[in-house]
Amino acid sequence: MYFNKIVRFSGYHYGKKIRLFSNLLLIILGNCFWLLSGKLAGASEIIDISDREVLLRELSTELKQISEVEKSQRLLRRTSDETPRRRKTLKDSLRVAQGNARQDTTEPTLTVGKNNTAEDSNYLYSDLEISTDSESETSNSLKQVTNVDRLRDVSPGDWAYEALRSLVDRYGCIAGFPNQTYSGSQPLSRYEFAAGLNSCLNQIERLIASSEAVQREDLDTIKRLNAEFATELATVTERVDSLENRTAFLEDNQFSTTTKLIGSVWLNLTGAAADGDVLVETNDLSVPLFLRPPGRDPVTGEPTVLEVTDNPEITLSDLVWLTFETSFTGEDVLTTRLVVGNGDSPANVFASAGTYNTFGIPFTDQTAGLQGEGNSEIVIQDLSYNFPVGDNFRIVIGPQINWYAYFDNNAYTYFLTGASSFNSIGSSLSNAIDRGSGAVVMWDISEKLKLNIAYLGESTEFLPSPPFNTASNPDEGVFGGTNTSTAELTFSPTDTVNTRLMYNYSHLNADVNVVGGVIGGVTGEPLQNGLADAGAGRGLDVNPNDGGLKDSFSHTIGFNFDWEIAPKFGIFARYTYASITLKPIDRTVNVQSIQAGLAFPDVGKEGALGTFSFLIPFDVTNGEEFLVSGAGDGGTQYEFELTYFYPVNDNIALVPAFYLVSNPNNFDENPNIYVGNLRMQFNF
Known part of the structure; x- marks a missing residue:
């Protein structure tokens, strides 16, 4: 086996200084021992190397590293599994060389096969640097290697000097530098040394190709040199052992804390109009849209219904997300997201009480702070820490975890590139907590099967506290207030399903x-598209300020899939069913939502995506008598959505979208509502 690399780490001082001649000798011994090593104990005059092809491939690999010799520090970043292999290679080379030197053989001759060429066997010793005497014992850097004429520890008259020069002259172990001069009075730089090694090894290749033989006197010389410098050879082994330990330490600790900024900016031009007057369930149209109150007729107990007669004006809004991702180990992520926006989308004018930001609303046409106020308030939307546990688990903890980052995802309804409205980017029946305090556990069971589990207490940036954001309220905390527990199993049988x-x-x-006393609304999934009270005779018809409920418990089951049937065609769908138990009356409301769509990747341009979505966001199957808002006249609202994501370049995109809402607010007699949105999107 050929002599492996001896590498210097700048910044480290080795206590023992190796005599300059000894170190350079190690280079020559490495070449010569490799050339001479074989089964010398055999009786044959000529020994063949049977594994020549394998060896030549190894040597060729070494040659490709010559361009990195000037960057010895890069060795510190090489994979940890490479260092033990190299150490073993070096130890094997020394052990074979020493063993060969001690054998007492009868005049052997070593012959190498004749079919090798320089092109077949490029090999070298790279990243090589050996210490010399320095002015200070405590120097943190090692001097450059010098050439043969400057070996101060061995004089020209010494036998070792003459033996070394004889080996160099006979076998061309050092054949000179690229300019064909030896530069005997000049120190070698790493570049020159590497070039010299390359010349030496090219010369050895020519010897191999021409089947040159090695005679006994040279074997005797190598034996004597080995015995003379056995201490230095042992020192080299110790240095490699130390090198392995230092490399492993530096590889484990080389990562520096970094923070990456991911920015997104959206500009939304939005308009909405209806074919006629729209019925909405509320008892006051004069208050801000987000604060529309529900009510019941004190005589009939039926929900109060008013009409919206005017279409809203066209709006232009903005939304900005600045996400800072900080890693401390290279495998963990601390996410901090700052958000500011001023959107109050026009279609909210047609919404019943509690259904603000539901149907006909582009997701990015929203405010960042308290909903409905339309002011530019900077808030923290996401603050969480994601880290691995073992090979197959990751855990996310934090006071504001974004639930939608880990659940109910779909390749064709991701709001940045796919379907774009609030109702279509995810199930309209989940989740009651957009952001929450708690933890998410992600388990990669296999390549095709993944399980995510989460528990979150309410901590949403756009809700007032109190009464919301109970996780930070000492009276209720993470476990006593509004909270959700979620489990989702993802199965991906192929890359496209x-x-x-x-x-x-x-x-x-x-x-x-x-x-007071009502359940549901935009933060009340699965009653997102409605509000429930205790019903006629016990609800808002009896006390307009208290609907008679204290809390609720719900169970929601959802299924969703996406399938890329062909390179430019896919389908997607969602179905969700929920059962809500109202307390303290112990009555149940059951609702469902349905979505189905078509996707057209790369339509018009590579990276573009067109989607067509049909959905029923809120269909009441039982308990509509407890809905003070959202049940309408028993009709079923359904929506059609067409969105086209067009990337102008890697950082800018234009996204036109059109929504058609039929039977809005679940009134069969309501006219259609039309919504148009043009979004300009910047990502950096």
């Missing part, structure tokens, strides 16, 4: 923001 089965359990406190 993903299926997800989700279960969600929610405990919701009654809303006391607008009126």
